[in-house]
Amino acid sequence: xxxxxxxxxxxxxxxxxxxxxxxxxxxxxxxxxxxxxxxxxxxxxxxxxxxxxxxxxxxxxxxxxxxxxxxxxxxxxxxxxxxxxxxxxxxxxxxxxxxxxxxxxxxxxxxxxxxxxxxxxxxxxxxxxxxxxxxxxxxxxxxxxxxxxxxxxxxxxxxxxxxxxxxxxxxxxxxxxxxxxxxxxxxxxxxxxxxxxxxxxxxxxxxxxxxxxxxxxxxxxxxxxxxxxxxxxxxxxxxxxxxxxxxxxxxxxxxxxxxxxxxxxxxxxxxxxxxxxxxxxxxxxxxxxxxxxxxxxxxxxxxxxxxxxxxxxxxxxxxxxxxxxxxxxxxxxxxxxxxxxxxxx
Ligand code: NAD
Ligand code: DAU
Numbered sequence: 081x082x083x084x085x086x087x088x089x090x091x092x093x094x095x096x097x098x099x100x101x102x103x104x105x106x107x108x109x110x111x112x113x114x115x116x117x118x119x120x121x122x123x124x125x126x127x128x129x130x131x132x133x134x135x136x137x138x139x140x141x142x143x144x145x146x147x148x149x150x151x152x153x154x155x156x157x158x159x160x161x162x163x164x165x166x167x168x169x170x171x172x173x174x175x176x177x178x179x180x181x182x183x184x185x186x187x188x189x190x191x192x193x194x195x196x197x198x199x200x201x202x203x204x205x206x207x208x209x210x211x212x213x214x215x216x217x218x219x220x221x222x223x224x225x226x227x228x229x230x231x232x233x234x235x236x237x238x239x240x241x242x243x244x245x246x247x248x249x250x251x252x253x254x255x256x257x258x259x260x261x262x263x264x265x266x267x268x269x270x271x272x273x274x275x276x277x278x279x280x281x282x283x284x285x286x287x288x289x290x291x292x293x294x295x296x297x298x299x300x301x302x303x304x305x306x307x308x309x310x311x312x313x314x315x316x317x318x319x320x321x322x323x324x325x326x327x328x329x330x331x332x333x334x335x336x337x338x339x340x341x342x343x344x345x346x347x348x349x350x351x352x353x354x355x356x357x358x359x360x361x362x363x364x365x366x367x368x369x370x371x372x373x374x375x376x377x378x379x380x381x382x383x384x385x386x387x388x389x390x391x392x393x394x395x396x397x398x399x400x401x402x403x404x405x406x407x408x409x410x411x412x413x414x415x416x417x418x419x420x421x422x423x424x425x
Pocket of ligand 2: 209263296297
């Protein structure tokens with residue numbers, strides 16, 4: 081099997097690459113990535129000498145790049161994670177999200193379709209729970225929940241999902257799809273809530289909580305997302321989509337306070353020191369109130385479930401960031417500094 085993993089140098093992609101190399105030593109893994117600000121090859125330093133691993137620098141929007149990757153590596157399977165992934169950036173500049181997430185996905189589908197005439201193939205598209213919109217106090221997102229994207233990011237992901245599904249219905253193209261809730265863990269780019277807060281707590285900077293801090297997210301350990309992708313890729317049905325989530329809902333403010341308490345202890349600070357940095361700031365435009373996933377389909381049909389409790393995963397995550405300040409400095413140098421200043425000064 082020659083698997084093209086797009087976005088393998090990003091947060092979730094790097095965990096998927098590592099998992100597949102570890103558990104499937106016969107597979108050839110080709111990490112196809114443009115290396116945007118969010119992609120970093122140092123995320124995969126530990127596997128770069130593995131003979132079954134190859135890095136291919138390319139843009140999913142480029143017909144030439146994708147065609148070359150398919151030709152050179154005789155690609156038989158795809159796990160597609162490459163995307164622009166940050167909601168705040170999509171509000172600032174939606175066009176890039178349409179280009180990468182919609183046009184890039186369509187380009188990838190079209191090239192794969194042109195190469196795959198016979199044989200067993202799978203195109204696994206990795207998507208998000210944000211395509212379902214925003215929940216009130218009750219209810220969970222199910223695979224049957226109608227799409228209702230509300231941010232430019234989620235609109236672009238929803239559109240890509242529709243193209244993937246259209247390829248299945250129109251051409252019988254062998255797709256599988258997953259829609260996952262918020263991930264957390266190591267190598268998470270420090271513009272997202274959890275790593276941003278950890279960094280700012282460590283450096284005694286203000287902790288920007290949007291609006292009232294009462295928005296709710298359903299958090300999942302990134303390695304559990306990688307294990308769900310593994311289960312769907314190997315055992316999921318062609319043409320089906322699977323929701324993936326942690327049944328682990330947290331209000332943003334409670335999560336930030338939890339991190340403050342944890343880091344006060346780890347950094348030997350007086351209790352309450354870090355929480356005093358909490359600063360309520362202007363709300364995100366169109367901020368979705370609540371996400372929560374019903375993962376009963378993947379658990380009943382494929383036997384998947386999360387492996388680790390949130391408090392334990394968060395502590396591991398905090399320890400990883402405390403021990404990997406060099407990584408944080410590396411990925412936040414350069415262009416990220418301008419974005420950060422614009423957002424938070
Ligand atoms: P990320 O931003 O950390 O990584 C994205 C990767 O894609 C980077 O390595 C980047 O260089 C690459 N990339 C971007 N544009 C590209 C292009 N044109 N061509 C080739 N490579 C390109 O993202 P992530 O958080 O790891 O998310 C990965 C996927 O999972 C995305 O599709 C996202 O929508 C989805 N997802 C993310 C979460 C989450 O909580 N982070 C939850 C559910 C689903
Ligand atoms: O639900 C899955 C989605 O989760 C993925 O599809 C996205 O790629 C991923 O980025 C994530 O989107 P969110 O917008 O939920 O994640 P983010 O970390 O940006 O924000 C989490 C919550 O925290 C959200 O309610 C906004 C809030 N927030 C975020 C930041 C960066 C703050 O209050 N302050 C902040 O500084």
